[in-house]
Amino acid sequence: MPSEVKSAAEATRIATSFLNKYYFFLRPVSAIREDAIWVVKVDVGVLRKEIAEVKIDALTANFIGYSFPE
Numbered sequence: 001m002p003s004e005v006k007s008a009a010e011a012t013r014i015a016t017s018f019l020n021k022y023y024f025f026l027r028p029v030s031a032i033r034e035d036a037i038w039v040v041k042v043d044v045g046v047l048r049k050e051i052a053e054v055k056i057d058a059l060t061a062n063f064i065g066y067s068f069p070e
Contacts, residue, residue: 003060003061004058004059004060004061005038005056005057005058005059005061006058008031008032008033008038009031011031011033011038011040011056011058012028012031012040012042014040014054014056014061015028015031015038015040015042015054015056016028016042018054018063018066019042019044019052019054022044022068023044023052025043025044025045025046026042026043026044027042027043027044028040028041028042028043029041029042029043029051033058036057036058036059037055037056037057037058037064038055038056038057038058039053039054039055040053040054040055040056041053042054044068044069045069050069051069052066052067052068052069053066053067054066
């Protein structure tokens with residue numbers, strides 16, 4: 001059973017593990033908790049800044065949503 005995500009480092013680890021399936025270059029930008037949701041932004045661009053965003057439920061560690069750069 002998934003457990004609570006208590007830190008920005010843990011939320012970042014979860015998000016980068018997910019994004020690693022799609023991108024080989026990952027540079028975490030921010031991880032901010034908004035109520036019960038962690039919003040993690042990661043730069044996935046090799047030559048220019050391209051931000052992917054992953055939303056994680058802080059209480060269950062489940063993914064709520066994500067967006068990839070165009």
